[in-house]
Amino acid sequence: MIKLYGNRFSPPSNKVEMCLNQLGIEYEFVFVDLLNGEQRKPEFLALTSFGKVPFLVDGNFKLSESNAIMKYLCRKAKSDLYPSGLEEQAEVDKWCDFISMHLAMAYGKVIFNKMIASKMGSEPDERSMKEGYEFLSKYFPLIEEKLNKTKFMAGDEMTIADILLVATIDPSEMIEVDLKAYPKLIALRNSLKSQSFYQKVHKVYGESMMMAK
Numbered sequence: 001m002i003k004l005y006g007n008r009f010s011p012p013s014n015k016v017e018m019c020l021n022q023l024g025i026e027y028e029f030v031f032v033d034l035l036n037g038e039q040r041k042p043e044f045l046a047l048t049s050f051g052k053v054p055f056l057v058d059g060n061f062k063l064s065e066s067n068a069i070m071k072y073l074c075r076k077a078k079s080d081l082y083p084s085g086l087e088e089q090a091e092v093d094k095w096c097d098f099i100s101m102h103l104a105m106a107y108g109k110v111i112f113n114k115m116i117a118s119k120m121g122s123e124p125d126e127r128s129m130k131e132g133y134e135f136l137s138k139y140f141p142l143i144e145e146k147l148n149k150t151k152f153m154a155g156d157e158m159t160i161a162d163i164l165l166v167a168t169i170d171p172s173e174m175i176e177v178d179l180k181a182y183p184k185l186i187a188l189r190n191s192l193k194s195q196s197f198y199q200k201v202h203k204v205y206g207e208s209m210m211m212a213k
């Protein structure tokens, strides 16, 4: 059976778990205690030198990087959650890259400085946090504009870009990101969050913080 090494506080880990659920693939979830540095222990580094979650083991095949893992799983399951058509796939790739490179990076800046830096004994970087919020206010309108044209991020069918989106914006409430100027985004988010692929991971993001369940 597929093994997913993850942590439900981690949006990249959550998106892979949500993708597995949506594809109906059975898996074993192996909790990695990030808070206590399990990802830096030799046992974990022997599995993956990246030292990060998510990490997938499928028989003899091992894979890091959440987007690569989601695409691998979809191809394996022959699912249109990652469509095979040239243009359809390029559109999904575009939104996956945009959400990962821009939106997720901006969330990362805010999350790190607002929630994690002080716990690690470092000084929060106010400038980086402000930049994160500013980036978000630049990127959300582009997502809203797209959702005014199509039902989902990459068209009128749900794809991994939507899973990526819902997992990425999960920490919004925790870091006081106000989404009310983006009604289409809120509607899509609510609809995705009500579905079992999401609910099987968590009902409310952060309910278990860094814990296994």
Ligand SMILES: N[C@@H](CCC(=O)N[C@@H](CS)C(=O)NCC(=O)O)C(=O)O
Residues within 6 Å of the ligand: 009, 010, 011, 012, 013, 034, 039, 051, 052, 053, 054, 064, 065, 066, 067
């Ligand atoms: N680009 C990677 C990012 C993975 C990542 O940064 N994971 C974090 C949790 S959100 C992690 O494992 N951090 C542990 C560490 O860096 O020590 C992906 O999408 O899989």
